[in-house]
Amino acid sequence: MQTLKFGLIGTGYMGKAHAIALRAAPTVFQLPAQPVCELLAEVDGELASSKARELGFARATGDWKALISDPEVDVVDVCSPNYLHKEMALAAIAAGKHVYAEKPLALSAADALEMVEAAEQAGVKTLVGFNYIRNPATQLAREIVASGEIGELIHFRGRHNEDYLSDPELPHGWRTRRGTAGAGALGDVGSHILNMAEYLTGQRVTEVFGQLQTVISRRPHADGSGGTGEVENDDQAQALLRFDSGLIGNVEASRVAVGRKMGLAYTLTGTKGAILFDQERMSELQLYQSEGPKGRRGFRTLLMGPEHPDYAAFSPAAGHGLGYNDQKVIEIRDLVEGIVMGRPLYPDFREAWRVNGMIEAIERSHIEGRWARVVA
Amino acid sequence: MQTLKFGLIGTGYMGKAHAIALRAAPTVFQLPAQPVCELLAEVDGELASSKARELGFARATGDWKALISDPEVDVVDVCSPNYLHKEMALAAIAAGKHVYAEKPLALSAADALEMVEAAEQAGVKTLVGFNYIRNPATQLAREIVASGEIGELIHFRGRHNEDYLSDPELPHGWRTRRGTAGAGALGDVGSHILNMAEYLTGQRVTEVFGQLQTVISRRPHADGSGGTGEVENDDQAQALLRFDSGLIGNVEASRVAVGRKMGLAYTLTGTKGAILFDQERMSELQLYQSEGPKGRRGFRTLLMGPEHPDYAAFSPAAGHGLGYNDQKVIEIRDLVEGIVMGRPLYPDFREAWRVNGMIEAIERSHIEGRWARVVA
Amino acid sequence: MQTLKFGLIGTGYMGKAHAIALRAAPTVFQLPAQPVCELLAEVDGELASSKARELGFARATGDWKALISDPEVDVVDVCSPNYLHKEMALAAIAAGKHVYAEKPLALSAADALEMVEAAEQAGVKTLVGFNYIRNPATQLAREIVASGEIGELIHFRGRHNEDYLSDPELPHGWRTRRGTAGAGALGDVGSHILNMAEYLTGQRVTEVFGQLQTVISRRPHADGSGGTGEVENDDQAQALLRFDSGLIGNVEASRVAVGRKMGLAYTLTGTKGAILFDQERMSELQLYQSEGPKGRRGFRTLLMGPEHPDYAAFSPAAGHGLGYNDQKVIEIRDLVEGIVMGRPLYPDFREAWRVNGMIEAIERSHIEGRWARVVA
Amino acid sequence: MQTLKFGLIGTGYMGKAHAIALRAAPTVFQLPAQPVCELLAEVDGELASSKARELGFARATGDWKALISDPEVDVVDVCSPNYLHKEMALAAIAAGKHVYAEKPLALSAADALEMVEAAEQAGVKTLVGFNYIRNPATQLAREIVASGEIGELIHFRGRHNEDYLSDPELPHGWRTRRGTAGAGALGDVGSHILNMAEYLTGQRVTEVFGQLQTVISRRPHADGSGGTGEVENDDQAQALLRFDSGLIGNVEASRVAVGRKMGLAYTLTGTKGAILFDQERMSELQLYQSEGPKGRRGFRTLLMGPEHPDYAAFSPAAGHGLGYNDQKVIEIRDLVEGIVMGRPLYPDFREAWRVNGMIEAIERSHIEGRWARVVA
Incomplete structure (x- = not known):
């Protein structure tokens, strides 16, 4: 072989x-x-x-x-x-x-x-x-959107908030310096939700309006010398989004969101339904559809199972649950297949460049106080 | 008497x-x-x-x-x-x-x-x-914020989304006309969350950046004549917020958010904790505090009970649950006491004027594409 | 009038x-x-x-x-x-x-x-x-069962657990004495879930097998004299049930279930679906139906609204939530209509006698260590 | 190596x-x-x-x-x-x-x-x-119980319900025959929750009272011949439990519990707290403790993280989630370490024999209509 x-x-x-x-x-x-x-x-x-x-x-x-x-x-x-x-x-x-x-x-x-x-x-x-886009639940969300099951999208809300730097006593590291990390929360966790915004909707973010904040402006030096140094990038960021189709939305990213451990979550609202997802409950997708008698409508908790993308390879039984590392297993599968079988890979460097483009547009709009076009 | x-x-x-x-x-x-x-x-x-x-x-x-x-x-x-x-x-x-x-x-x-x-x-x-600010859970949230139990606030996220106009076949009514309703979702449900943003944080919103959208641009005439007329105000709105203390946040309002019936929800993030609330589960407040051993931290579901504001008057037993109309009972109590005992009332016309001010600033910033000051 | x-x-x-x-x-x-x-x-x-x-x-x-x-x-x-x-x-x-x-x-x-x-x-x-049987969500559960929407019932699980006597320092009161309360948790909160078992299923409990326990066997005298006296009835009880149709089930009742404030909850499993309910979230019913594509099945959260029993009288808008006292309002409506219009009332004394019959059968089976018939 | x-x-x-x-x-x-x-x-x-x-x-x-x-x-x-x-x-x-x-x-x-x-x-x-006992959340539950953090246990509730045989058209297989499977749901999924009852409490189940039922009494022959044959073991089972310390509890097992995919769940109630767990949300444990001001008590959602048993080996970051197969990885670790380092293994054949003993006692009590001692 x-x-x-x-x-x-x-x-x-x-x-x-x-x-x-x-x-x-x-x-x-x-x-x-x-x-x-x-x-x-x-x-x-x-x-x-x-x-x-x-x-x-x-x-x-x-x-x-x-x-x-x-x-x-x-x-x-x-x-x-x-x-x-x-x-x-x-x-x-x-x-x-x-x-x-x-x-x-x-x-x-x-x-x-x-x-x-x-x-x-x-x-x-x-x-x-x-x-995170390999998670069967998120793959399913994309399928549901693409199939039209929730109609035409009218709103996207996404966030990826964690609290890994919420302790002000945590010293500087490469993540808190411009020259080693680039953007802060926006680049680290925000990059996930920005990529996902395009992945889920199948649309391009064309313009953004962003707001960034460094909540903990100084941190102890990493060398334990006792002094503090300026934090050079954002602790939290939020932005409004315009997609090429006219769809609107918003995103948040934070590394100081106390209480949130794996706070990647999104809401996709369509003209005929909606989807809710929270990566802290990564094997569930909530689906609402404007169908059937009004008195029987509600958000349905879909537990991932063998009917859903890539799940069956891990277990033949529904509800048994995948974990974080299983997402990487799916990613490796895609990588190996892409290379060996000459298939396009997603997200490749070009696609990831878009994420850098969105990050920079958010930073630019923050400084300029107006909508910024995504150049990528 | x-x-x-x-x-x-x-x-x-x-x-x-x-x-x-x-x-x-x-x-x-x-x-x-x-x-x-x-x-x-x-x-x-x-x-x-x-x-x-x-x-x-x-x-x-x-x-x-x-x-x-x-x-x-x-x-x-x-x-x-x-x-x-x-x-x-x-x-x-x-x-x-x-x-x-x-x-x-x-x-x-x-x-x-x-x-x-x-x-x-x-x-x-x-x-x-x-x-909704009379709900014991929301009164409690304000108390927790004011007491410093979750430290200093660093982020506010609020939304009031419903789907009462998500059906495009619903005809015009006074809510869809500028001259009878003013703003659309932003005025109707958005006014709640804007007032609540100030109520909960104890701070003033000073600047906003907003985005509005009329998703269903034409609706049938109310007279059943068969024609359609233009919808004159927003179906959904979103805004970034700056508070006077430097706190940042965002809000959403919608009347076309399919699946959301009473989607007033907020997240208050502080330097030492966080609060989550969803009016669809109106008798619960989720509280996280950065206290105690790390392995025992988590969002705690507080069921409202007699220890919480105004609950005991309805029931001596915790968890028994108040309903929407009970909020109005508390409002009437405040009104009667305020009038008879000469106490200040909140929110009075002056406070409600601020809400109109915030709505207008969001509309203005939407048109101008830049931050707008709240004049009120 | x-x-x-x-x-x-x-x-x-x-x-x-x-x-x-x-x-x-x-x-x-x-x-x-x-x-x-x-x-x-x-x-x-x-x-x-x-x-x-x-x-x-x-x-x-x-x-x-x-x-x-x-x-x-x-x-x-x-x-x-x-x-x-x-x-x-x-x-x-x-x-x-x-x-x-x-x-x-x-x-x-x-x-x-x-x-x-x-x-x-x-x-x-x-x-x-x-x-609690007046709660629109529970009325709806009964309707769904009766309509056959979840097929034929195969299992009932019910509990009514609270923690109002979990503190061992709480002194005796009329609830802890046989002569003033009768059964303990089984009579006080258990009576609710036993009545509800018959209400929801539309069937009769014919035989029971029960187990009772007094967890806190002695409590301080109510007079503050400093001594303690024996608790004369159960703190917690559980029973297996047989219904006349062959349906089986189980119930729990407790007044020492630490953490549970309004822990009345049930699961109704049918051949084609299931219902989950928890009174701590009294305006929600979870419904599962074995219908539609497998990958789209899941428990649906029905928020009570004007399509559901008795809700519209309280609010024309879904999801706004009823409270504990609203259940009593519905009860009063039933009482007044029953008296004035000569309608049968449910549960009347005869129906409530059945509850006493179930309680006694559970107590008898506990003592005898075998199934006991419900005499009522 | x-x-x-x-x-x-x-x-x-x-x-x-x-x-x-x-x-x-x-x-x-x-x-x-x-x-x-x-x-x-x-x-x-x-x-x-x-x-x-x-x-x-x-x-x-x-x-x-x-x-x-x-x-x-x-x-x-x-x-x-x-x-x-x-x-x-x-x-x-x-x-x-x-x-x-x-x-x-x-x-x-x-x-x-x-x-x-x-x-x-x-x-x-x-x-x-x-x-399932390798799941960090369940290991944590055991630690919390053993440490006395929730006081002395007073009640155990467990269930393992799934719906993999709820479709009456599913033909016979080895699971539906006495000679190839032994007990039905009780043996297959029930064995998990019975073992877990002893694992979590650290106590022995001494007596049981059980009830079994074959809901779908006949199924198509596996050969597609068109005829049907009798199902030879239970589809659902429930039992009351007595532990050696005096603790009481109950368990359910089902393979026809429509809607439940991975319905292993338990509630551990102690004199000072309680634990809730549901394997469908396998990376969460709910913990209640009777500590601190009454108005701040509630069930806390602990998301598994590196502070919890065995989690750190999979990820250094909390909330990232383990999956079903990760439990088996931990099991393999225990097996390899046990063999190589000569450590006792749990649950070994002797411990698993107890599970067979509990199953048989439940079956015996079902037939005899009285409490049965667990012989093992």
Whole structure:
């Protein structure tokens, strides 16, 4: 059987999730090629070796450039902090490798576009890890919208709020610096809901009006020196949206939303129904349809089951529940199939560039106090 | 015992709710005066008489001006369509009556201000029926915010979405015409959430950025002639908010939000906790506090009980549940006490003028495409 | 207009709820007679007078027998502790009065039967205050079951659990003594769910197997003397049920179920659907139907609205929510209509006797360790 | 690194779940030995080969006895229908292999005991797949109970209801025959909740009173011949429970509970708090504690996170959600650690024998109409 050899750069939060998914994917799905955990790169050789053992990679290196140039590696899997995505991806593309990168793709739309163009010229495949769109419930939401079951969309409400930086005593990290993270909550979690706004509606966001705020303006230095430094990007953001069809909507993103752990949620309102979803209850979709006798209408809780997208591969029985990592398994399936079978991948770098475009438009409109066009 | 004689104008939806509450209030609460259902006005004498019998009013008239000039009437209770509020209230004030009016107060902020000034010059008491703020759960939310239990507020999200005009076959009525309703969803249900934004936070909305949309642009004429006419105000509206303290937030209002029946909901996020509320589950408040061991934190469902504001008067036992009309009972209690004991009433005409001010600022910003100051 | 004059005995929890409902009922509904709050009896004349003023009764007496013999009183409304129901009801019946009594009807099935027979011989109307069956959501559940929308019933699960006696420091009261309350949780809250089991299913419980437990076996004396006395009835009870049709089910009752405030809940499972209900969310019914595509099935949250039983009288708009006291308003409507129009009342003394019969069968089976037939 | 070689018998529902978990476990957890998917047995060699490829097993056989005698196999993983568990497990034990078996362990308590004794004499390790107890939320519930955070337990309510056989047109299969399944719903899903009753409370069920019912008494023959045959075991069961400490409780099990997909749920009531759980929302636990001001008490929704048992291995961020298969990953971790490090395994065959004992006692009490002691 054909293999697809992965080189993983970075073993934090996302690196481990990728490793778990690479292991599970070929058992869950019938894949056209066997993904192989070939080579792992970390900041030094010792950590790399230890992580390779832990995560089941065959080889390790302390030099990510060596990983990229390694002839055995087919796919470069970029799980590093945001500011490294560009350099690594461009190097991988230059080496003719397919690139699987975490989100947001880049620190700026200009950087993202450079990556898009490089990838397209090189003819390599790219995929960006907006994994929540793989959740069967969200795939189902998209299907319901596309099928017209809730009529024509008239409103989209989305949010991705978490509280991981709500403690003011948490020190600076790469996420709180402009130069390493780009936008703050808007880029980190907001990128998910902005991509999802287009994914779910099947429409393009054309104009935005945004408002950003850094709630905790200074944080302790990471070195424990006792001083504090300015937080350089947003803690919370909100925006009104205009889509190309005339649809309107709004989004929120926050990293200081006390109490919210996985607060990605959306409401899709159509002329004949509505959909509610909350990722904290990731295996449920609420569906309302203006059908049947009025006294029997209501939001219906659909528990995901084998009738829904990609669920049956995990369990033949409804209601048994998928987890966060299962979304990554589906993402790996899409990636492997896309590469081996030459299918288009979604969201590829070009699509992810749009997300950077939306982020920048929200920031621009915040500064200018007026609607901003999404350039992407 | 002292009495307070009510003259009710209008017996639609709200008129009946007022009548029920006037009956129940003196048994639920120990009032300083006995409210009396004295006189009822409707568009003609016959309907007035029939409604007076039905709603338990002592006398009836087909002429609202007669009601206002009736020497027995202490309080004029204005439950007519929006466009009649001003004329009726000004007449009542001129006759030296206290005025209890439904919301929104007026078709424009200028009209509202005229009413404010007349009432204040005449020295009569006024109260506007933003009844949802009487719900014990919402009173509790305000208490929790004011007490600092969730720290300092950093975000307010509010919506009041319903679907009462989501059917495009529903014909025109006074609500769909600029001249009779003023703003559409924004004025009708949006006025509730805008008032509540200030009530809950204890802060003033100073600037807004709004977006309005008429989703169903034409509706059948009310006369059944078969033609259609243009809908003159918004079906849905959304806005970003700036409060005087620097707090930010957003609101939505809709009359075409398919599936939402009583979709008034809010999220208050503070630096140390958060509150969630949904009027469709009106006797519950969700409270999160960043206290205690991390593994034991979560949103707590507080069922209203005798420890909470105004609940004990309805039932000595927790969790037994209040209903929509019970909110009006509390409103009547506040009105009677305010008049008899000379207490300030909230929200009075001046406070309701602010709501008209916010509505107009949202409309203005929608047209101008930039932040608009709330003038009120 | 015809009047129906009420004499209320007892002004605790239930007495006030009755008074509120008597006031509100004629405004909510178009009644065939005007209920009048005529006479109120309490343990002494002073308290009676004070309560009459508070609750809006025209006259007061410190002697309940005087109330019963009062020629103006048409309906005797018994809101006294359980152990007084029998004597008062029999006296009222002897005086030819209609009797409206709180639940459980009597301390024993034998007492209840004596009351049934007296009432039926005298030809007076009787109604027992199992008010939760008036909730529109529960009326709707019964309609759905009766209509066959969920097929043939195969299982009933019911519970009424509260925590009002969960604190072991709470002293004895009439509820904890056999001679004043009869059964404990089983009689107090269990009586509701037992009546509801028959109401909802439209079937008779024929045999039961029960288990009772007094969790807090001793409580402080009520006189504050510092000593403790034995609790004489059950704190929690559970039973398996057999209905006449072959349907099976189970019930729970508790007064020590920590965390439950209004924990009346049921699940009705049929061959083609199911219903879930929880009185803590009293304006919602969850309905599942085995219809339509499998991927679109789920429990639907029906928010009560004007399409549902008795809701429209309270509000023309769906989702606005009824409260606990509104159930009593519906009960009063049924009572007044039943008396004036000569309609059968449900649940009358005979029906309430069945509840006493079920309670005793549960107690008997607990002692004997085997199924017990319901004698009633 | 040490390896532990697995031989899997049966590749239905559970077989695939085991295979996925065997793949993922060493990446999720740091295991003391590497589980290897060595050999797979199915009913014939062709199917076995195909399934081995699909599920990632190195070798395949059409003869389960060959698997058991294969010298490379360390652990025999029994995922066959219930009636084969005994023969296969005894053979594996005789061959000195550790045994990992699906539930219920055996068709009867006597069979289970025979298996217990064989395993204990042979000194092999055994584990039975009651996987729901591995869910971090349920592990947390047990910890909370054991810690006394909700005081002393006074009531346990459990159910495991599904609707997988609610369609009367579904034909016979091994689950509907006494000789191949043993008990029906009681054995299949009921075994989970009975084991969980003891796991959560830390107490033993000593006596039970049960009621069983076959709702759909005849089903089509599996061969499509058009005739029907009698269903030989229960579709639904319910029982009252007595635990050794005096604690009482009840359980339900159903395979015809229309609308319930993964209806394993429990309520644990203590003297100072309560816990609610529903596997359909498997990453949430509801916790009530009688602490703090009364007006701030309520059921708290704990979203599983890294502070809770075993969660951190899957994700460092709270609320991200585990799925059904993740429970099996934890089970594999426990199995591997137990075998390699010589730790006791829970639930082993002896513990699973108790479940068969409870099932039989429920069946016996149903027939005899009285309490039955659990013999195990």
